[in-house]
Amino acid sequence: MSLFAMGQARAQMEDLDEEDFILEILMELIPEELAENPDLSDIMEILQALKRDPVDLNSISEGELMGFRILSPLLIGRILEYRKSTGGFISIHELQVIEGVDLRSAQFLSQFFTVRSSSSLENITYKELVNKGQHEWIFRYSRMLEPQQGYQIKDSTRSRYLGSPDRFLLRYRYDFSPDLKVAVNMEKDAGEQFFSGVQRYGFDFYSGSMHLKNQRYFSELVIGDYTLQFGQGLGIWAGYATGKGAILHGIARQGVGIRPHTTANEIDFHRGMAAAFYAGSWRIIPFVSYRKRDGNVQIGENGIDIVQSLGQSGLHRTPSEVRNRQQVDQHTYGLNAEQQHRLGRMGVTVYSSHLSASLQPQDLMRNRYAFRGKHLMHASFYYQASFRNTYFFGESALSGNGGMAFLNGALLSLHHHVSLGVLHRYYQPHHHSLFGQAFGEGSMVANENGLYVGLHYQPNRKVSLVTYLDWVSFPWAKYRVDGPSRGLEFYSQFTYAWSRRTQLNIRYRTKQKQLNFEAGVPEHVLEQTESQQIRVSFESKLGQKWRIRNRIEQVNYSIGNAPKEFGWMFYQDLFFQPMGAKVTANVRVAYFHTNSYDTRIYAYENDVLYASSFPAYHNKGMRSYLNLRWKISRSLDVWSRYALSGFVNPDNIGSGLDQITRGNKRSELKLQLRFRIL
Amino acid sequence: MKRSMAFRSLLIITFLFLLGPLRLWPQITSSARHLAMGEAGVGMGGKLNDLLGNPASLGFVSRPTILLGHRYFFNQPDINLQTLQMAFPIKKHGLAVALGHFGIEGAYRDLMMGVYYAKCFGPDLSIGIGLKRQHLFIPAYVDEESYFLDFGAQYRISEKLFLGVLLEQLNLSGNRYQVQDYLQSNFGAGLYYLFDKQLGFAFDVAYNRISGMFFKSGLEYYLVPDHFSLRLGLISKDLIPASGFGISRNRFSLDLGSSFHPRLGMSPQIDLSYAF
Numbered sequence: 039m040s041l042f043a044m045g046q047a048r049a050q051m052e053d054l055d056e057e058d059f060i061l062e063i064l065m066e067l068i069p070e071e072l073a074e075n076p077d078l079s080d081i082m083e084i085l086q087a088l089k090r091d092p093v094d095l096n097s098i099s100e101g102e103l104m105g106f107r108i109l110s111p112l113l114i115g116r117i118l119e120y121r122k123s124t125g126g127f128i129s130i131h132e133l134q135v136i137e138g139v140d141l142r143s144a145q146f147l148s149q150f151f152t153v154r155s156s157s158s159l160e161n162i163t164y165k166e167l168v169n170k171g172q173h174e175w176i177f178r179y180s181r182m183l184e185p186q187q188g189y190q191i192k193d194s195t196r197s198r199y200l201g202s203p204d205r206f207l208l209r210y211r212y213d214f215s216p217d218l219k220v221a222v223n224m225e226k227d228a229g230e231q232f233f234s235g236v237q238r239y240g241f242d243f244y245s246g247s248m249h250l251k252n253q254r255y256f257s258e259l260v261i262g263d264y265t266l267q268f269g270q271g272l273g274i275w276a277g278y279a280t281g282k283g284a285i286l287h288g289i290a291r292q293g294v295g296i297r298p299h300t301t302a303n304e305i306d307f308h309r310g311m312a313a314a315f316y317a318g319s320w321r322i323i324p325f326v327s328y329r330k331r332d333g334n335v336q337i338g339e340n341g342i343d344i345v346q347s348l349g350q351s352g353l354h355r356t357p358s359e360v361r362n363r364q365q366v367d368q369h370t371y372g373l374n375a376e377q378q379h380r381l382g383r384m385g386v387t388v389y390s391s392h393l394s395a396s397l398q399p400q401d402l403m404r405n406r407y408a409f410r411g412k413h414l415m416h417a418s419f420y421y422q423a424s425f426r427n428t429y430f431f432g433e434s435a436l437s438g439n440g441g442m443a444f445l446n447g448a449l450l451s452l453h454h455h456v457s458l459g460v461l462h463r464y465y466q467p468h469h470h471s472l473f474g475q476a477f478g479e480g481s482m483v484a485n486e487n488g489l490y491v492g493l494h495y496q497p498n499r500k501v502s503l504v505t506y507l508d509w510v511s512f513p514w515a516k517y518r519v520d521g522p523s524r525g526l527e528f529y530s531q532f533t534y535a536w537s538r539r540t541q542l543n544i545r546y547r548t549k550q551k552q553l554n555f556e557a558g559v560p561e562h563v564l565e566q567t568e569s570q571q572i573r574v575s576f577e578s579k580l581g582q583k584w585r586i587r588n589r590i591e592q593v594n595y596s597i598g599n600a601p602k603e604f605g606w607m608f609y610q611d612l613f614f615q616p617m618g619a620k621v622t623a624n625v626r627v628a629y630f631h632t633n634s635y636d637t638r639i640y641a642y643e644n645d646v647l648y649a650s651s652f653p654a655y656h657n658k659g660m661r662s663y664l665n666l667r668w669k670i671s672r673s674l675d676v677w678s679r680y681a682l683s684g685f686v687n688p689d690n691i692g693s694g695l696d697q698i699t700r701g702n703k704r705s706e707l708k709l710q711l712r713f714r715i716l
Numbered sequence: 717m718k719r720s721m722a723f724r725s726l727l728i729i730t731f732l733f734l735l736g737p738l739r740l741w742p743q744i745t746s747s748a749r750h751l752a753m754g755e756a757g758v759g760m761g762g763k764l765n766d767l768l769g770n771p772a773s774l775g776f777v778s779r780p781t782i783l784l785g786h787r788y789f790f791n792q793p794d795i796n797l798q799t800l801q802m803a804f805p806i807k808k809h810g811l812a813v814a815l816g817h818f819g820i821e822g823a824y825r826d827l828m829m830g831v832y833y834a835k836c837f838g839p840d841l842s843i844g845i846g847l848k849r850q851h852l853f854i855p856a857y858v859d860e861e862s863y864f865l866d867f868g869a870q871y872r873i874s875e876k877l878f879l880g881v882l883l884e885q886l887n888l889s890g891n892r893y894q895v896q897d898y899l900q901s902n903f904g905a906g907l908y909y910l911f912d913k914q915l916g917f918a919f920d921v922a923y924n925r926i927s928g929m930f931f932k933s934g935l936e937y938y939l940v941p942d943h944f945s946l947r948l949g950l951i952s953k954d955l956i957p958a959s960g961f962g963i964s965r966n967r968f969s970l971d972l973g974s975s976f977h978p979r980l981g982m983s984p985q986i987d988l989s990y991a992f
Contacts, residue, residue, distance in 0.1 A: 452937050453911040458948075491948065491957065493935075507955065509978060524978065526955055 269420025304352025752960025752973025753934020754949025775842025
């Protein structure tokens with residue numbers, strides 16, 4: 039089996055822009071429902087950093103290999119087995135000897151890996167740290183150009199945006215080889231104040247981290263903001279996560295342990311310190327975190343502070359959002375212990391998290407089993423093992439109130455053309471996990487049982503077929519579903535690359551689930567919904583400079599006996615990417631027409647570096663964008679992006695404070711500058 | 717050698733008759749192996765448990781074989797099915813007898829006796845035919861005997877690819893409308909592809925008047941070649957998954973399979989067979 043499924047067909051594309059190539063594979067790995075705008079910037083940063091400073095194949099750990107995401111677990115096992123059996127790589131070209139790595143894949147990987155000898159911070163001086171390190175500053179500005187409701191309200195008794203529509207992001211990165219990295223992020227979102235109000239020191243969000251590796255007393259240390267990923271995400275997982283999609287091995291998460299938090303995500307991270315120690319085959323990661331979370335704190339009965347929910351957006355634009363800013367303290371500490379074994383690895387994660395206010399969700403039926411209180415303890419056990427042609431993985435979790443969650447799966451290479459993936463999950467309704475993010479339909483690791491079976495057939499480099507079925511049931515009520523319910527998803531994607539420059543994808547997906555339906559009676563009735571999606575996409579390289587990509591997609595949706603709703607979308611992309619050119623560009627023109635929000639269509643859009651865009655197209659109209667990049671010099675790059683959506687006879691564009699008050703268009707301008715000292 | 721095989725066959729038939737009238741039940745359309753592969757199997761041949769998937773498969777059976785099967789439906793042991801099948805290959809021909817009983821005690825009973833014959837035309841083509849007598853009894857409603865014809869063909873395109881077609885339950889008994897409502901005529905076409913000796917894939921397209929057109933697919937993977945296999949399957953109608961396994965040792969085989977209807981539950985089947 040070659041390097042990665044869908045991506046292998048894409049590897050046919052000569053000289054495809056590397057960033058686009060990697061981004062598109064990463065997008066295929068994550069499930070569509072989970073994020074309208076998934077944050078891929080952390081994984082893109084890792085890959086970009088690796089390209090600048092490739093990692094030694096002889097010293098990289100299994101966890102670090104897993105951090106690349108696009109390598110399947112079986113391939114990682116084969117690389118490590120080869121290294122062990124041969125005593126180490128002598129040359130990077132030995133990758134081609136490994137089953138599953140062909141010449142093209144080896145050439146791609148050789149950009150991220152190298153073969154060398156010792157540790158980089160030994161006997162280093164301060165002057166060398168400054169002079170030999172790599173510095174990078176990025177400044178990004180963006181703004182929606184049309185006036186929005188929230189900025190025009192002057193009445194101080196009403197909800198409104200306190201700041202300007204401008205959005206700023208300032209990043210600083212320092213890299214000294216693979217062993218020392220420093221990251222600082224500062225962000226102001228649209229509507230937040232800048233050097234005034236609660237943001238009187240400038241930005242609304244500050245984040246920073248220092249990441250040390252391969253030192254005498256510890257293997258890894260992060261001081262500042264960091265994320266943790268263990269097992270399959272039932273206990274702790276933050277950041278990029280794979281799931282159901284066009285790449286089969288995405289169902290098996292690959293936890294990397296500690297990672298510095300380097301994105302502008304204001305929610306999913308810890309703040310404090312985490313370190314990794316190795317003792318023989320054991321890796322120990324203690325971690326501690328202290329953060330301030332957003333929440334509307336009220337005085338409850340008995341005078342204790344209570345909060346209904348913790349803020350999940352990180353936005354502090356309106357007076358109420360500002361009041362709720364950083365009102366709840368959260369202390370978390372825990373330990374992960376993992377053992378590497380010849381067949382695989384297994385580990386245990388335990389943590390305890392305390393809140394300064396008692397979390398008391400609204401007294402609704404669906405919240406019957408939700409977490410309530412100030413203190414949560416959680417423990418989980420996970421494993422990964424390879425045996426012959428099968429990769430097993432799983433995790434079992436227990437929360438302090440006795441709620442349990444289980445996930446077990448396997449990836450089997452049945453034949454060098456055929457792979458099978460199976461995953462079963464069982465999350466009890468009263469399982470509580472404050473930091474979990476696992477395979478499933480819901481955003482919480484709770485109230486879900488399901489069985490996933492997927493098949494990948496790739497008879498040659500040109501043809502690939504991925505099909506999966508996912509049966510799911512929800513034992514208790516949930517948002518918009520007032521009772522136990524069940525659902526089903528069938529997905530099939532066919533990819534054909536009939537030349538090294540041209541590729542065709544055909545995707546069909548159907549999803550059934552139950553939702554509340556207004557049936558004219560006092561209680562909600564659960565009704566069956568069904569959505570079907572057909573997508574055909576095509577891309578081709580036209581000569582050395584130009585590339586085209588287009589897609590046509592149709593969606594239909596029905597609930598009960600209500601009339602079926604339809605939506606469709608077509609887009610055409612054009613890329614100008616001459617080899618070695620200082621200026622590159624890409625443009626899209628899209629037409630869309632959907633009856634309702636239920637027939638919205640998501641489509642990935644190219645954006646400036648480290649930004650990702652995955653908006654929903656809905657209503658009726660056209661959308662276009664233009665991205666330009668100008669590589670002024672080796673140290674200086676400029677990006678710009680202009681995106682415009684025009685709607686035909688819309689009722690409203692946007693809603694609430696985001697509603698556009700004039701015209702039928704919505705446009706956004708984005709500018710980004712990068713300066714580097716290499 | 718021949719005389720001892722014939723003597724053993726006679727002994728078994730005599731023993732079975734001595735047991736008294738057998739209460740057997742079909743709608744037998746699957747063996748446990750086929751059931752675990754989503755009831756796909758029109759293109760599969762060479763084993764007795766392929767017989768009821770396609771009578772032409774009898775042409776590729778190489779040994780006299782006997783098979784006993786038991787199944788219950790939708791988590792209800794009262795709704796059950798028993799089968800007895802015996803196959804006798806004779807040079808390029810194959811003969812088989814099948815008995816089946818399906819129903820709910822006191823409420824529904826379908827008793828089937830069938831005789832099957834298949835002939836090989838060369839090494840790659842087999843055509844088979846089956847004549848079945850079925851007695852359908854539903855108290856105060858239906859009590860009828862009918863005769864049905866099954867017809868099938870299988871063709872080996874290569875060492876790896878087999879194709880098959882099947883016409884099943886063609887009613888020969890004239891205006892038996894009530895029976896026809898319960899025992900549908902089916903048409904199927906299918907393929908069986910062997911990736912290698914460890915992995916096989918079956919895919920069928922099926923059609924009947926009530927259900928319309930639907931698809932059945934299954935995978936069979938030999939963890940231990942010729943001895944231990946795992947199976948997975950899917951029926952497109954209601955997207956019903958199925959799974960099971962098979963164990964073969966010496967000349968005995970044990971197959972276990974089950975479908976899992978999302979609302980009605982599990983329907984497991986176990987088959988025991990012996991090849992002489």
